[in-house]
Amino acid sequence: IAQISRGFKVVIEGIEEIGSFVELMEIPGNPLFAIDLKGKEILVPANEQFVLSIDHDKQTVYLRIPDELLDLN
DSSP: OOOOOOOOOEEETTTOOOEEEEEOOTTOOOOOEEOOOOOEEEEEEEEEEGGEEETTTTTEEEEEOOOHHHHHO
């Protein structure tokens, strides 16, 4: 997870819009990904089970996020 940098593209499975990675918020016990999605910042638990893959050459991270987490944002 630490290999993801600001500006990486974020592709969320099931969503056509591509976001960009803003930062990893190092909150003790609950680290979060901050992602800019269409001008709206969403917060997603930085949980490795949500990361499908990281393509460093394309600077893209692919995520699978449960719908109920996206609905909270």
